[in-house]
Amino acid sequence: MSSVTIPPPECMLRPLEVPFRYLFGPGPSNVPPRVLAAGGRGIIGHMHPEMYEIMNDIKKGIQYAFQTQNNMTIAMSGSGHAAMECAVFNTVEPGESVLVAVNGIWGERVAEIAERMGANVHIMVKAPGGVFSNEEIEKALAKHKPVLFFLTHGESSAGLAHPVDGIGDLCRKHNTLFLVDAVASLGASPIFMDQQNIDILYTGSQKALNAPPGTAPISFNERACQKMFNRKTKPVSYLFDMAHLSNYWGNDGQPARLSFGPISGLLCLSHQYLVFVFPQGLEESWRHHREVAGYLWKGLEDMGLKLFIQNKDLRLPSVTTIAIPEGYNWREMLQYIMKHHNMEMTGGLGPSTGMVSVRGMLKF
């Protein structure tokens, strides 16, 4: 007969301690009290009519934020990384060609995801923060004939806002789906899913959208749906299979069952759009980010620091990267700032380790 032999840990007696921090790293962001309060509302069932109404409102909010009319627009359970896997798993079949623009950690990640699921992966590589010209992209599209081309709009590891104009048209010409990662940029830097012919776009809740981490808005246009709903093989993940997720979001008019939505996270997301993006509008959010980033850039440069992205027009307004002067230890500096000012800034990621990222905006 089995019995309880492992005692309750003593830490359970301690009250929960959550210190306040100014989150000036690339994410997660500080979440405004009103949004947090939305997540603290009581739980309702994931299949109740009121939950569907909230989800429907969230869908409309994402359509506005993405500037798209795509019906296949949902918020996934998980981080932006979950949306990244979802996009690749659903639109690519094993053996198909995928082209990935790598100029920081997120391209590297997508290449690895596509490789793991058996795609034939081709990469175009630039140094962190490098910009791919439309000519270079078209040449690679013509050469590799990929079913999917991946580009990071907001390359947070370098602080780059990559230009997107014209690439969607090139992808159409070459019968390629255009997948864009806007995790670090959406809400802070302009992007227009429909007008820019982006076939699949995703972001995360915890960056410029100022909601807690745990949900990831994603949208697929008709071209992407055509490809993903006419597969020969099933996507390797059941959890991320858009055939199920789209039903859960009522895209067949018949709610699916068995998917547990992250209900508190969705309430936050709902309240986020409600309270923040709407009253000021997208243009004002972009303008404000740009303005605040401008002050930050000037202040940093006045101190004699060098920003990693030279061209102001290519800088991400939500994440600023500072090249660390020789002779300074970035880890020590970040620890000092955290210890004495309660401010989080972070070192670079992957290829940009050794640079420092800082956000200039705190919205309350």
Next chain:
Amino acid sequence: MSSVTIPPPECMLRPLEVPFRYLFGPGPSNVPPRVLAAGGRGIIGHMHPEMYEIMNDIKKGIQYAFQTQNNMTIAMSGSGHAAMECAVFNTVEPGESVLVAVNGIWGERVAEIAERMGANVHIMVKAPGGVFSNEEIEKALAKHKPVLFFLTHGESSAGLAHPVDGIGDLCRKHNTLFLVDAVASLGASPIFMDQQNIDILYTGSQKALNAPPGTAPISFNERACQKMFNRKTKPVSYLFDMAHLSNYWGNDGQPARLSFGPISGLLCLSHQYLVFVFPQGLEESWRHHREVAGYLWKGLEDMGLKLFIQNKDLRLPSVTTIAIPEGYNWREMLQYIMKHHNMEMTGGLGPSTGMVSVRGMLKF
């Protein structure tokens, strides 16, 4: 030049409406205000020392709830389904043999997940709520020589608590990993991971644990770690690769980067263990569930209703299934109960559609 053409939706002007419901379906459960409040605390960075401390406390809480000393014990971002995919993706390689006990929807689901990732799947099938004898299981283990055997402990679609004793030993004898789904049962029905030789065990946050949906505790023992960290191929999902997740949870003493934990969800989970399981203890939680379920069963039987699981010892104390008498429409009844009493009960799932599930416990 692109411009904003899609206007903000009108729904953004409406305040957030979240009605109160008595959640008596199999899950999600009503979440106590104190736990909701924990999720409404401010966000801190996923890589801050305080967050690691909270995660470490959660780990100890899960070890207690699972009755295990396994170091490889974490809470995943996602539903119990995410933990299900994580377990299969990490411990099985394409072409390997997997044995799945199917007596309701969760076995069906695991069989599909294993098939999608290329495993050689064998199933043992019983009608919903059916019990597999240890003899039947050993025969199938000997025949199919699986690397993994899956069994649902709390089969919520049928209301069954499947016996587990002795199966872990059989799996060891046949060099098979024993994977158990305790999503619907953990905290309500006794399970002893170490003493019962369960190699991989997982649950969800939103059932008997009374936290919001969105996190999923999972634990792997040494045998499971041996198998999953000595693979020839990489798991098909980067997001669910335990090589990364275990680092994030500090199992290598060196926190990993880039994983966005569902911070609010983790705070809830932390506070849940703190407030609920500890003060009363696991035995008291099991006893209380059993007692309340007993009242419910008696009340239902006194009304002339027939419970789907005949043998009381095999009934799940957290989810009771009622066979619907002939001539009654279960959908209409559930709608009536919701409309007039604000109570959620649900129809069965998958093979048990047409039965009704009801939980008898509300903890505040």
